[in-house]
Amino acid sequence: MFKQHLDKLTRYFFLILCAAIMVIPFIWMVSTSLKSQSAINKGSAGFLPIEIVNYIEKDGEKEYVEIIEKKENKAVVNIYDEERKHFKESFVEVSPQSIKRDTFIKFHFNNFVEAFNKVPFGRYFLNTIFVSFCVVIGVLLTSSLAAYAFARMKFVGKDAIFYLFISMMMVPQPIYLIPSYYLLTKIHWVNTFWALIVPWIANIFSIFLLRQQFKTIPQDLFDAATIDGCTRFEILWRIVLPISKPVLATTAIFALIGSWNSFMWPLVMTNSDKIRVLQVGLSYFAQESSSSTALLMAASTFTVAPLIILFLFAQKQIISSFVSSGLKG
Amino acid sequence: MNEKSKFTPFLYILPAALIVIIFRLVPITLSFLLSFFKWTIRGPEKFIAFQNYVKLFNDPQFWQSLLNTVFLVIFVVPSTLIFSLFFANLLNKTKALSGFFRTTFFVPTVTSLVAISIVWKLIFAQKSGLMNHFLSLFGINGLGWLSESRGIFDLLFGAVGINFKEWLHVLAGGTGIPFNTLYIILGGPSLALFAIIIVTVWRSLGYNTIVYLAGLQSIPDIYYEAAEIDGASKFKQFFKITVPLISPTTYYVLLMTTIVTFRVFSQVYLMTGPPVGGPLGTTKVIVYYIFETGLGEAMDLSYASTIALVLFFIILSVTLLQRKLEKKVHY
Numbered sequence: 328m329f330k331q332h333l334d335k336l337t338r339y340f341f342l343i344l345c346a347a348i349m350v351i352p353f354i355w356m357v358s359t360s361l362k363s364q365s366a367i368n369k370g371s372a373g374f375l376p377i378e379i380v381n382y383i384e385k386d387g388e389k390e391y392v393e394i395i396e397k398k399e400n401k402a403v404v405n406i407y408d409e410e411r412k413h414f415k416e417s418f419v420e421v422s423p424q425s426i427k428r429d430t431f432i433k434f435h436f437n438n439f440v441e442a443f444n445k446v447p448f449g450r451y452f453l454n455t456i457f458v459s460f461c462v463v464i465g466v467l468l469t470s471s472l473a474a475y476a477f478a479r480m481k482f483v484g485k486d487a488i489f490y491l492f493i494s495m496m497m498v499p500q501p502i503y504l505i506p507s508y509y510l511l512t513k514i515h516w517v518n519t520f521w522a523l524i525v526p527w528i529a530n531i532f533s534i535f536l537l538r539q540q541f542k543t544i545p546q547d548l549f550d551a552a553t554i555d556g557c558t559r560f561e562i563l564w565r566i567v568l569p570i571s572k573p574v575l576a577t578t579a580i581f582a583l584i585g586s587w588n589s590f591m592w593p594l595v596m597t598n599s600d601k602i603r604v605l606q607v608g609l610s611y612f613a614q615e616s617s618s619s620t621a622l623l624m625a626a627s628t629f630t631v632a633p634l635i636i637l638f639l640f641a642q643k644q645i646i647s648s649f650v651s652s653g654l655k656g
Numbered sequence: 657m658n659e660k661s662k663f664t665p666f667l668y669i670l671p672a673a674l675i676v677i678i679f680r681l682v683p684i685t686l687s688f689l690l691s692f693f694k695w696t697i698r699g700p701e702k703f704i705a706f707q708n709y710v711k712l713f714n715d716p717q718f719w720q721s722l723l724n725t726v727f728l729v730i731f732v733v734p735s736t737l738i739f740s741l742f743f744a745n746l747l748n749k750t751k752a753l754s755g756f757f758r759t760t761f762f763v764p765t766v767t768s769l770v771a772i773s774i775v776w777k778l779i780f781a782q783k784s785g786l787m788n789h790f791l792s793l794f795g796i797n798g799l800g801w802l803s804e805s806r807g808i809f810d811l812l813f814g815a816v817g818i819n820f821k822e823w824l825h826v827l828a829g830g831t832g833i834p835f836n837t838l839y840i841i842l843g844g845p846s847l848a849l850f851a852i853i854i855v856t857v858w859r860s861l862g863y864n865t866i867v868y869l870a871g872l873q874s875i876p877d878i879y880y881e882a883a884e885i886d887g888a889s890k891f892k893q894f895f896k897i898t899v900p901l902i903s904p905t906t907y908y909v910l911l912m913t914t915i916v917t918f919r920v921f922s923q924v925y926l927m928t929g930p931p932v933g934g935p936l937g938t939t940k941v942i943v944y945y946i947f948e949t950g951l952g953e954a955m956d957l958s959y960a961s962t963i964a965l966v967l968f969f970i971i972l973s974v975t976l977l978q979r980k981l982e983k984k985v986h987y
Contacts, residue, residue, distance in 0.1 A: 472671060482662070498684060505960045642762070
């Protein structure tokens with residue numbers, strides 16, 4: 328009995344440890360995004376935005392200061408303005424005894440606004456949403472059509488074509504990145520939305536998933552519809568797709584996650600600010616604002632937030648679809 | 657069947673087929689062509705046969721990036737396999753909170769590598785990073801996670817007071833292999849590359865744990881019950897029942913993790929440098945080398961394609977090797 332409890336205890340210990348390792352980077356990201364830059368510069372690595380600030384009392388009011396020099400009988404300070412961003416007075420001489428220390432917790436939500444406005448993140452968001460939307464619609468269309476043919480029709484070279492599809496899609500992206508760049512330059516697609524959307528609107532995993540689903544639909548249903556005078560396309564549109572909604576949702580979620588998170592491709596294929604997507608924008612922001620850690624963490628937070636929120640709402644479906652597609656694919 | 661219905665199936669697969677042909681088949685074929693030509697962004701200039709391949713063979717940067725990538729694969733793949741099977745096994749016996757654990761494990765999978773890399777770069781920061789803050793609790797101070805070019809084995813031996821380099825000099829004298837070659841290989845991945853390894857394992861752990869969990873749940877309880885009656889220990893049950901029966905899942909995890917690890921790019925691009933791939937090129941992985949060669953200042957499209965093709969054949973042979981291995985151990 329005792330051994331069983333101990334067993335359970337160790338199991339939960341390891342599970343909680345692993346869960347902590349998985350989420351701590353995210354918690355740290357959010358907590359850092361709420362700190363003031365001066366606190367980060369002073370080496371605050373903890374999870375709470377704790378600030379230690381010196382102040383003097385002047386006419387009964389607190390005035391926050393930055394100590395420049397402190398000796399036994401003389402101290403020189405800079406006095407902060409109310410937001411503690413800039414100094415309103417510099418090199419003021421005060422008595423060292425009058426300097427006191429304040430420790431408090433303050434969440435700097437303003438970092439989010441500042442990061443959002445520092446580079447056109449609003450534009451990047453719109454671009455990403457537009458690209459992801461088009462990719463999702465495109466994938467749903469091409470995959471439903473192709474999967475329907477592969478699952479329900481007989482034609483010459485069906486297997487050969489299917490295996491060609493699979494083998495092409497198994498080739499990792501970096502392998503054909505360079506020739507793709509050359510190709511897109513030749514057709515003048517570099518730096519256009521076409522380059523971000525069109526190459527990704529066919530997806531073999533989606534075709535595969537939908538083909539499996541379409542195969543499970545009983546033949547009687549097709550026969551009945553044909554007798555009623557439905558054409559093949561009508562059967563697909565009116566019968567097959569409506570009863571395949573869960574799998575279509577899975578397909579859409581995959582396409583959305585893939586498109587939203589894709590980085591290397593848009594990094595290579597675009598360089599103008601106008602069509603820059605979120606991930607590339609974030610990476611430029613990281614390379615430019617190396618000094619402003621708080622803003623960078625704020626930007627990272629709002630970049631990952633939409634998908635994490637989506638995930639939390641639809642987690643059961645997302646997890647099971649990742650697993651099933653993996654095992655079948 | 658009439659004439660019309662003979663061709664309609666092709667209409668259905670046409671949209672997908674067009675994309676596959678134009679944006680997969682053509683570029684992949686092009687990369688073969690590119691590798692045999694002097695080819696710039698304007699077009700082909702000169703047929704140079706195997707010159708790019710000869711250049712590649714004698715390119716120390718290629719060999720270093722290959723070695724870095726191999727280090728990455730050797731460290732990431734087994735750790736991912738072992739840890740994810742371990743956690744899946746724990747999760748499989750757990751009822752309370754199992755949904756909560758599954759969700760938290762899975763969050764990194766849906767998160768962009770860009771944001772993840774940026775966050776981990778700060779976690780590994782020497783002064784204000786969380787990692788060193790944490791390690792300082794155990795008396796380990798000021799590790800230069802992303803700036804340390806020495807290999808982890810060199811550092812480990814150094815920490816326990818063994819002069820690793822001296823031993824290598826002896827070994828080099830005895831075998832005739834140059835000291836530098838020995839040091840680069842036996843020193844192991846640099847601490848900076850090790851940081852990349854940690855991030856990569858962290859990212860792939862959640863997904864593979866869930867995949868393993870699905871595999872474990874498909875093993876019928878009756879096997880364990882029978883083993884229990886026969887008096888087999890939990891330990892024995894794990895190695896005699898779980899491991900063999902889970903081998904198809906293991907094969908899948910092995911294959912996917914290997915492919916994903918060979919193509920690591922974002923972590924290196926965003927966490928290391930400047931210059932990217934530093935310190936001293938110890939984190940320059942092969943995909944970043946392709947990127948740098950083909951799209952950096954040199955814009956050497958044909959040489960970059962050559963490297964990409966070689967990578968392709970490496971991945972292909974590793975995949976086929978694993979497939980052979982799988983057939984041998986499959987029950």
